[in-house]
Amino acid sequence: MTSSFVQVSSVNEKANRFDHPKVGKRETSAVGLPGALWGLSYGVQEHGLAPLLKMNRPGGVDCPGCAWPDPAQQDHGVVEFCENGAKAIAEETTGRRVTPEFFAEHSIMELRDKTDYWLGRQGRLTTPMYCEQGDTHYRPISWDEALDLIAEELKTLENPDDAIFYTSGRTSNESAYVYQLLARRLGTNNLPDCANMCHDSTGKALGTTLGLGKGSVVIEDFYNTDLIISMGSNPGTNHPRMLKALENCKKNGGKIIAVNPMPEAGLMGFKDPQTPQGLLGKAAKLADVYLQIRLNGDMAFMQLLNRELIRRDAIDHVFLEKFCSNVDETIEHLKNVDEEAALMSCGLTMAEILKVADMVEESATAIVSWTLGVTQHKNAVATIREMTNFLLLTGNIGKPGAGTAPLRGHSNVQGDRTMGITEAPAEKFSAALESRFGIQVPREHGYSTVDATLAMWEGRSKFFMSMGGNYVRVVSDTSRAEAGMEKHNMTVHLNTKLNNSHLWPGKKSLILPVLARTDVDMQASGPQCVTVEDSASSVHASIGERKANADLGLKSEIWITTELGKRIFGDDFWQPMQDNYDVIRDHIEATIPGFTDYNRRIKIPGGFMLPNGPRERVFNLPDGKAHLSVNKLEPLVLEEGQLLLNTVRSHDQYNSTIYGLHDRYRGIKGGRRVVFVNPEDCRERGLKDGDLVDIVSVWKNEERRAPNFRVVEYSIAKDCVTAYFPEANVLVPVDSFADESRTPVSKSVVVRLEPLGKRAEDVEKVDVNV
Template identity: 55%
Template sequence: MAKQAPQSDPAQDAPEVSAPKHSAVGLPAVGHTVRMAAEQMGARRAVSTLLKVNQHTGFDCPGCAWPEPDKPHAVEFCENGAKAVAEEATERRIRAEFFAAHPVAELAERSGYWLGQQGRLTQPMLLDEGATHYTPVSWDDAFALIAEELRALDTPDAAAFYTSGRTSNEAAFAYQLFARRLGTNNLPDCSNMCHESSGSALTETLGVGKGSVSLQDLYQADLIIVAGQNPGTNHPRMLAALERAKRAGATIVSVNPLPEAGLERFKNPQNVRGVVGNGTKLTDLFLQIRLGGDLALFRAVNRMILEQDGVDRAFVAEHCHGFEEFEAQALKTDRDEVLAATGLPWEQIEELGRLVLASRKVIVCWAMGLTQHKHSVPTIREVVNFLLLRGNVGRPGAGVCPVRGHSNVQGDRTMGIFERPSAAFLDALGAEFDFEPPREHGHDAVDTIRAMRDGRVKVFLAMGGNFVAATPDTEVTEAAMRRCRLTVHVSTKLNRSHLVTGARALILPTLGRTDRDTTAAGDQFVSVEDSMGQVHASRGRLRPPADDLLSETAIVCRVAQAVFGPEDSVPWAEFAADYDTLRDRIARVVPGFEDYNAKLHRPGGFTLPHGPRDSRTFPTATGKANFTVNPLTAPEVPPGRLLLQTLRSHDQYNTTIYGLDDRYRGIKGGRRVVLVNPADAAELGLTEGGYTDLVSEWTDGSERRAPHFRVVHYPVARGGAAAYYPETNVLVPLDSTADISNTPTSKAVVVRFEPDSGPVA
């Protein structure tokens, strides 16, 4: 039997701190997985459900986007994936009585952890203008209210349609079709806060804004560089791929401001060595780089390659553009600037250079550590320069590997969730559905907040996610949300975004990945695209939390019917009843999805085409892979300040908080901690175990304060600090964004430390 939901928030006043771990997974991870799954689902339900995760006839994990191998293990999930499944497949339920007992103002004082632990949402709820409590509303009345507000807008651009990366391909395609049928490209999504910098840089340089490698490439690589990523917590199944690569002879280099247990040593619970032995040492060379120093590091190595004649001249001559300009700049790279930006000994940089020159097949993997800086796009372009120099694109065992977060964030973009769609996509969409899509670019996530703040967006619809907890500048974002006429959230679980609302608000509960989806046409399934461009089916098997719960696809189609009427030329009712009909239309709009339905019935699905990987063809403006010239830059931090990065604990996934521990970093029972190098702490007068307020500094002069953080001495790179989001999102200025991509700079927040103002209520 599942454990009951907590009645009160657990105390977080005195987190326990111990030494960080130096290995990941193993028996402790198995124990935590079993305990959480049993608490949420009960033992029998937990076993039967988890055995269907990431199986060909089961459902795709609602956690990360790491791909499945061609032949999945019987147990093809990780600790954090099991937590994500347990949170969704929980037996706990939120019904109307819960909302009657808890006014919105009271719920708004609860932690995100407590809210998420209350269980699955089961019926549509309305917060009417001036009301203190959510009350039940029928599906038809909810859809009529949305239609009323949308039709009352002066312009379709006064509405914004946000998408979380959990959303299926089918729901995402229907959602963007609805928004564009309405007349707007305001389609912000979670990628705007994460890998937008990757997409921007890769599209410019290679012509495709996705990674170019497969799992087979990882297994064949000579050298794998993992930069700005913590797979032990964020993508644990990646560790098994790295272990296999390591055993095949690969060298692994980790580049990160913090040592991370998962990259030090992996104890694979699926083999004896991982259970009773010492596991596998993964990292051969750890470069503890300063925050934001990655561009300088790759520039320095690029100069070494040029000086030691390590360039693949034939590849560059045949497939690349802009080499001469790049070479001229790279050869001028100043060693002292590199040392200042990276904080690394020159000997370590030279060692990386030697490893690169000794390796024919090189892969670079990265995540938020590279994408959330002002100079993130130039940094990733420099990574591409690095790979192009030695022909490491379009070669087995080599390429770019941006490791995406949420499970279908890449698929959503493929389906058209993008505020700046290509003309080709809009042409195909308009031709298929016989309408003229809007051509003016819409708002991304940051611009949506600005537009709500300024009164230009009045209706906000969110397909999943927890927008106010995922975005920067919390006080500004929440004030912006409250200016809306209507806010709508399609959700499986309660979160803070349901409590920071417009004048009126709707919560629309929906089916999750684990739930059986049955319509008048029979059992339905959806599809997703993983981080390596593999598309496969996902079939939920559990009885839904409520009999009249609707899927995301059905909700989108029902809203569209309410807005456009039953005579609309788009067959919304048909799409909602039979997803095959929707996929048939997708197949005629989105390249690579021809014979979509037939391909999904193959075990493991199908792989989307990728010109740079498949044939060394580059659909860029020049028709070739582009070398770029990127000014060498790094964050500047005034004396007496540190550069803060926000990050996840091991007990969270994005904004979902599973627990209050960060096991690998030695933190237990609390999240308001700030990790500081002991030498920096001594210079700033910060005592281990003491409490402090974090105050960020930005050009607008506004005070952004995160109070009452316990100081933890930790082996962070000098000049930097780290703390968990969403608690520290309040410190990230809305207007501090990456050049080109407009991604919030959550890994580069200048902070000062002020006396503790006391515990947070």
């Protein structure tokens, strides 16, 4: 290591030991009988089949996994859950318990050496736990004592902006609304959330081009479109129920273009487990064209495609004239795209671009779908604007079978943002809160997750509260997040299960066990329901029925938030919301457009749709038109020996939650410390499959190191490598983020591989997950 570089690394040395994964056969299709059996094996062993059969159905519980929209009632299958949904429910309904005795047995320092998988497998939290500076262990504390400590800490802050209120994407609409209300009544907009780390690039791009930072399609559009361009997605793992929609598209004559650096099984083929053919192993082919694009090359690809469509005059002049602005300057810019630079940037050939253009010309309708593979690059906002250019140039906005389809991850990350979980609230929303509640709402923008981590690291934040989630493991720059968390005067975590964030306590730290979505939530007025919003802007109810945890005295997120409000402000402002969640929904209806008659409409099977201007060709921008945009291409050029790192989930995880140690589709079993490398890149570096390496990122004057990864030769775009997060998050600098959105650049991290001079089979096997 060059002496002028500062080394940034995690102290979790034992958790970072090599974990001996086995490498085997890669799959070329997704789900089928193995997927069905894996899902059932997780779900049934914990809670039986009955809860699964009610998942994602009216009167049942919404899956706490992804935000894929539910089909219309008449299109429901025998079951409406996927393998990951079964895993998520199993994690919530497990009979394993993390009791005060567990914390007495395990010190905080001992738990730091455990892997995320081990921590998660210990089970549900049961009791409020507390530690303060000098303590080696968490100890039990009563609910009243815990809430009084938090309230006192918040009341004595010199500045409300010394507090940070983080939100997970699993939080319900009602929980999110009261949480942001508490923060804003205190006087801060420091409301970072997981959207800052995933789809804020989408919101920024679509908000300025179409007037709404959400997708415009509904699930039926996937069935009936002529063409789907799927960019940076892995639906077989991240949105398995999407595979049925893709199969319906193919059955109806549609085509699918997959754009991804790695071949993902779920985009190649689908074995529907609800059909005899799928269970017997017959796969429906999905992708008609599979483009293994270079990381960070999506904008270059779209610009070359747009240039070719303009050259062919395969654009919708009538639509552009009636509905769009900035047309002439955008077309002129695209005509002059540097072909050589763009091809280098995307790693594709012109023949591949022309093939896609042919398919677009043959299609009357098209959808562009994307996930984090697009949003987590430095140029992500510009890339999504260029994707929007494509849809506008071809008239594919606001008609059946066409539009934008950003696929959200966590089940209510989109709903949380609708509810006001944002560091930069719109003036109209702030004014509505003031009018409804008679409070003063701050106007200064608060911290996003990047800003929050920087504030922690620099000692500028004094109080941190997390409603769900595992902050230090999901944000970029793990080591900085760990160290920053410890600098707080108080840290508070509302969770169902133990996670790594609990192990970096502030001077005072509390872990508060909460009800899960599957649990009965009983308040003064009776059992309560909550609501969520999916990727298609559909809002529907989720009703927990599980009573197995009733004896633990767990509290809902809403109860905790409103109890804090009562203790801080000493008035009756919060009690009605705590007693009856219908009251919260009345407040939402009065302050957020689109929620008219909220309490009645959530009783309708399937819920209701929020207004969506682009879907109706209504563009809520100053000139009333959609905006094409000029986006400057800046190819990412590597120095000798450098590679681009892409961080992804394994198949046995959802965000930071590790369900197991397998990645069935990529052929990985029993471990997670692998790095997928193009065989040619291996040869150039003298590496072979099975070698051990450290992955090192260089940023400014710092090096970050993720140790002990097994090289897996894999079909991945040249100059690109892939590893799992959160293990690789330590490599992503906190101040490396997307232009405009400040989303961490987790999909194109410049790295090098440092050989350790060892082979995987020569390393003494130690089970780090025990």
